[in-house]
Amino acid sequence: MTVFVDTGYFIARMQARDQWHRAAVEADDPTLELVTSNEVVNETITLLQERGFLSLALDFLREIRAGSDITVVYVDAAIQAEAWDLCARYAGAGAGGVDCASFAMMRRLGIKKAFTFDQHFRAAGFGIVDVGQDGMLLRR
Numbered sequence: 001m002t003v004f005v006d007t008g009y010f011i012a013r014m015q016a017r018d019q020w021h022r023a024a025v026e027a028d029d030p031t032l033e034l035v036t037s038n039e040v041v042n043e044t045i046t047l048l049q050e051r052g053f054l055s056l057a058l059d060f061l062r063e064i065r066a067g068s069d070i071t072v073v074y075v076d077a078a079i080q081a082e083a084w085d086l087c088a089r090y091a092g093a094g095a096g097g098v099d100c101a102s103f104a105m106m107r108r109l110g111i112k113k114a115f116t117f118d119q120h121f122r123a124a125g126f127g128i129v130d131v132g133q134d135g136m137l138l139r140r
Helices: 007-014 021-026 038-050 054-065 077-093 097-109
Strands: 002-005 033-037 070-073 113-115 128-131 137-139
Touching: 002 070, 002 097, 007 021, 007 038, 007 054, 033 038, 038 054, 038 070, 038 097, 077 097
Parallel strands: 002 033, 002 113, 033 070, 113 128
Antiparallel strands: 128 137
16 A cells, blocks of 8 residues: 655654654655655755754655665655645645645555554545554554
8 A cells, every 4th residue: 555654644654752752753664655845855954953853854855865664755746736725625624835745746656555643644534543542553
């Protein structure tokens, strides 16, 4: 199964003090094919840098660029145009521009589930891969 990886999941995986860290670590499943976007990578780097974790941001970038097990798909003009259209629908509920680009990319690639702690994905019709209270991986 292919799963889209959102910024919140990356942040939670890297920061032990993040409220979602345990769930992100436990959700790791080597059988999943992981995909993200260049915009999510940029957002992750920016958030880490803003929080004072520049070296962690640069380590993350090095790993992504070195060909980690995550495929990075670049937002093209068609995906961006669809993302801007989706902003009219989901921005009022709090979804940002990167979220809407993620939704457009997931639609384009036929990806139905995301590693995220952002409920906007569910509101946009996507499933969320997470960990239940008993530690079992849930694919909703």
